[in-house]
Amino acid sequence: MPTLHFRSFLLLLTAVSIAFISILLPFYAAIFWGGVLAVIFNPLHRRLLRLLGGRSPNLAAFLTLLCITLIVILPMLFITAALANEVAGLYSRINSGQMNLGGYYEQIVGALPPSVHGWLDSFGLGDLLSIREKLSAGALQASQFMAKQAVSVGQNTFQFVVGLGIMLYLLFFLLRDGPAIVPKLKRLIPLEDSHRHGLFQKFATVVRATVKGNIVIAAAQGLLGGLMFAFLGIQGSLFWGVIMAFLSLLPAVGASLIWVPVAVYFLVTGALWQGVVLILFGVLVIGLLDNLLRPILVGKDTKLPDYVVLISTLGGLSVFGLNGFVIGPLFAALCMACWDLFPDAVAQHQLGLQQEARRSMDKPDPGA
Incomplete structure (x- = not known):
């Protein structure tokens, strides 16, 4: 295809793609x-x-x-x-x-x-x-x-x-x-077959890990926390359970931002058994649930560092709204996967340049 025709085709492809994406944006x-x-x-x-x-x-x-x-x-x-x-x-x-x-x-x-x-x-x-x-x-x-x-x-x-x-x-x-x-989508990515396969595999793995792992863990922590709040007679137990489920998506602090202040309130106001029960339940059940379920549902190989999960989750929520708690970690994992592939891609590119240079040197000179 002539250069002018190819550039015109790329321009047309870009224009219709932008128009189609703008149509899909509301959904x-x-x-x-x-x-x-x-x-x-x-x-x-x-x-x-x-x-x-x-x-x-x-x-x-x-x-x-x-x-x-x-x-x-x-x-x-x-x-x-x-x-x-x-x-x-x-x-x-x-x-x-x-x-x-x-x-x-x-x-x-x-x-x-x-x-x-x-x-x-x-x-x-x-x-x-x-x-x-x-x-x-x-x-x-x-x-x-x-x-x-x-x-x-x-x-x-x-x-x-x-x-x-x-x-x-x-x-x-x-x-x-x-x-x-899936094979048609892979063909659209101008990368080596191994790199395309690795990126698609990483995408599927991260989606399953983020949703199956983090959401299941968050739902379990929110459910258990809400049930304990209902058992202790705290009003709005369903609401607080949902809040704990969302906060459980954040590493390090999670649901403790809700149950710890409530436990402190119980202790200082004289409701000692309620405070002790809530602390024991929060530490031994809600707190350990993440450590027990995450290796099973997520796996050590797909787990992002806690600081990356925290930053990408908060950033995703601020940019994409509620959907950002999945989109944020997904983009972070894909970015890290691309950088992991970068040294291999550079090495393959340099090897290709060296092979091309050797072929040009081995090619006989027509004027000789």
């Missing part, structure tokens, strides 16, 4: 999660396809989609609906004054010995009136934000249903036609 979350679920449940689809003798790819994809709906979609819908009711009740209690974080803080400080009061004053935490007003205002603003988000979700029900339908529709075809789509 990027549905498309992204369709791809993620296809990668995660592809082993199940292959197993069902083998059980059916490989003769019914449509039926295998439909059964896999049915399993995804029962295992993932319906529980998430139920939890979201229950969480919306919980947030509404929490907002009502804070707005009416039944739940007052400033009052809880005052109770904690009042139960502390006098020697601790001077230490709090040195850090500017001894002004009970000021701290109480700030905590109450912050709790009210947080509850108003959550209530607005719940109302927004209710108002955008149609858009949510459309996005869910697109995701399930796309997921069916990704499951059914995945073996034919």
Whole structure:
């Protein structure tokens, strides 16, 4: 193809690709999660396809989609609906004054010995009136934000249903036609076959590790924390369980940001057995759950350093919203995989240049 024609083709390809991506952007979350679920449940689809003798790819994809709906979609819908009711009740209690974080803080400080009061004053935490007003205002603003988000979700029900339908529709075809789509995608990447295979394998591994590992661990920690809060009679146990599940995605601190202050409140206000039980449960069950499940679900070879997970998760949440807790670590892992391949790619490039130079030197001179 002449150079002018090739450049014109590249320009046309870039223009139509940008236009197509701009059309898909409103549904990027549905498309992204369709791809993620296809990668995660592809082993199940292959197993069902083998059980059916490989003769019914449509039926295998439909059964896999049915399993995804029962295992993932319906529980998430139920939890979201229950969480919306919980947030509404929490907002009502804070707005009416039944739940007052400033009052809880005052109770904690009042139960502390006098020697601790001077230490709090040195850090500017001894002004009970000021701290109480700030905590109450912050709790009210947080509850108003959550209530607005719940109302927004209710108002955008149609858009949510459309996005869910697109995701399930796309997921069916990704499951059914995945073996034919992946080789075509690999051909589009101008790299060596080994590098392309390594990147695709890393993508699938990181997606499964991030979702299957981190989300399962977070869900388990949130569930156990919420059940313990309900057992101890703490209001809004479902809400706090969901918050602990999200915080569990962050290494090092995680769910302890929720249960530790509650345990401290129990101890200083005289509810000793509740505080002791919550501390033991938080340390021995919630805290050790990550160390027990992560090697099984994620594996040591795919685990990113904790500081990379923390930064990429927070950065992903700030850029991509809720979807960022998967997109952030995924991009971080792919970036590290590309840099791992970089020395090999440079070595292969230099070897190719040397071979080309030797061929040019061995080529006979026509004028000789």
